[in-house]
Amino acid sequence: MALNKEQSKYLWRALLAILLLLICDQASKIWVKTHMPLYDSIEVFSWFKIYFIENPGMAFGLELVDTYILTIFRIVVVSWFAVMIVKLIKRGTFKFGFILCLSMILAGALGNIIDCAFYGVLFEHSYGQVAKFLPEAGYSTFLSGKVVDMLSFPLIKTTWPSWVPYWGGHEFVFFRPIFNIADSSICVNAFILIFFYKKSLFESLAKEKKSNDK
Numbered sequence: 001m002a003l004n005k006e007q008s009k010y011l012w013r014a015l016l017a018i019l020l021l022l023i024c025d026q027a028s029k030i031w032v033k034t035h036m037p038l039y040d041s042i043e044v045f046s047w048f049k050i051y052f053i054e055n056p057g058m059a060f061g062l063e064l065v066d067t068y069i070l071t072i073f074r075i076v077v078v079s080w081f082a083v084m085i086v087k088l089i090k091r092g093t094f095k096f097g098f099i100l101c102l103s104m105i106l107a108g109a110l111g112n113i114i115d116c117a118f119y120g121v122l123f124e125h126s127y128g129q130v131a132k133f134l135p136e137a138g139y140s141t142f143l144s145g146k147v148v149d150m151l152s153f154p155l156i157k158t159t160w161p162s163w164v165p166y167w168g169g170h171e172f173v174f175f176r177p178i179f180n181i182a183d184s185s186i187c188v189n190a191f192i193l194i195f196f197y198k199k200s201l202f203e204s205l206a207k208e209k210k211s212n213d214k
Contacts, residue, residue, distance in 0.1 A: 003089065003090065004092075006092065007089050007090060007092055010089045010096055010099055011086070011089050013096065013100070014085060014089070014099055014100065014103040015103075017100055017103050017104060017107070018103050018104075018106060018107040018110070021104060021107040021108070021111065021181070021182075021185055022107055022110060022111055022114075024181055025107075025108075025111035025180060025181040025182045025185075026111065026114060028150065028180065028181055029115065029148040029150070029180060030133075032050065032052050032148055032150045033052075033119070033123055033126065033131050033133075033148055034123075034130060034131060034132075034133055035130060036050075036052045036126075036130065037052070037126055037127070037128055037129050037130055038052055038053065038054060038125075038126040038127050038128075039051075039052060039053065040052050041152070047153060047154060047155050048151075048152070048153055049152040049153075049154065050150050050151070050152070051150060051152040051178055052126070052148070052149075052150050053149050053150070053178050054126065054146035054147065054148060054149070055146060055147040055148075055149050056146045056147070068143050068144050070116070071113060071116040071117060071143045071144070072143070074109055074112065074113045074116070075113060077109060078106055078109045078110050078113060081102065081105065081106040081109070082106060084102070084204070085099060085102050085103060085106065088102070088204055093203075094200050094203075094204065095197075095200070097196075097197065098193070098197045098200045098201075098204075100189075101189040101190075101192050101193050101197060102189075102193070104185045104186075104188075104189040105185070105186050105189050105190060105193075107182070107185060108181075108182040108183065108184075108185035108186035108189070109182070109186060110182075111180070111181070111182030111185070112147045112180075112182045112183070115145055115146065115147040115148055116143060116144070116145050116146070116147060117142065117143050117145065118142070118145060119138075119140075119145035119146065119148070120138050120139055120140025120141055120142065120143075120144050120145030120146070121138040121140070121141070121142055121145070122134060122138060123135070123138060123139060123145075124138065124139055125139035126139075147180070147182075148180060149178045149179055149180045149183070150178065150180060151178065151179050151180060151181070151184070152178045153175045154173050154174075154175065154176070155174055155175055156172070156173065156174040157171070157172070157173050158171075158172050159171055159172060160172050
């Protein structure tokens with residue numbers, strides 16, 4: 001079924017939002033990768049730093065599965081998300097805000113896929129040096145690259161009281177995870193879906209299940 005004028009407008013807006021997010025995400029990652037060695041940091045404010053790390057696993061620096069497997073999984077999820085978004089636009093029963101949130105989650109996942117798929121081939125390693133773009137040999141292979149993270153918000157830095165079991169006397173930092181624009185897009189829009197579009201989310205999942213059962 002072809003898209004009507006209103007549906008086409010929704011689709012082009014979603015594509016534009018995805019493109020803008022990808023441009024911002026990739027521009028920030030490429031700048032960090034080509035201007036900073038690994039673990040280097042730039043203090044913007046006392047509560048905000050650009051701190052360069054590379055993450056071979058999940059968002060916020062988690063490492064749960066092999067990078068190659070994770071990249072394949074991300075590609076499958078993004079493909080499913082893209083198909084679902086087009087289906088929802090065709091149905092024409094959901095507000096654009098809901099479609100936009102799904103599109104931003106897709107864009108965030110796609111941004112990290114680009115790192116995993118291509119960065120290992122496009123860049124040198126960053127250990128003790130600023131990585132060269134398009135070297136003779138990259139630091140890894142296709143689909144086995146690492147995600148570039150750089151946004152650090154140590155809003156609170158203090159020490160656990162001595163009476164606290166196990167952690168007493170150790171440093172406490174809030175917020176410790178280091179992430180990127182793609183990660184934040186996934187998390188922020190997931191929260192928006194849960195808190196503001198819960199009904200639409202459940203309706204879309206129910207309709208998707210019903211159509212798959214036919």
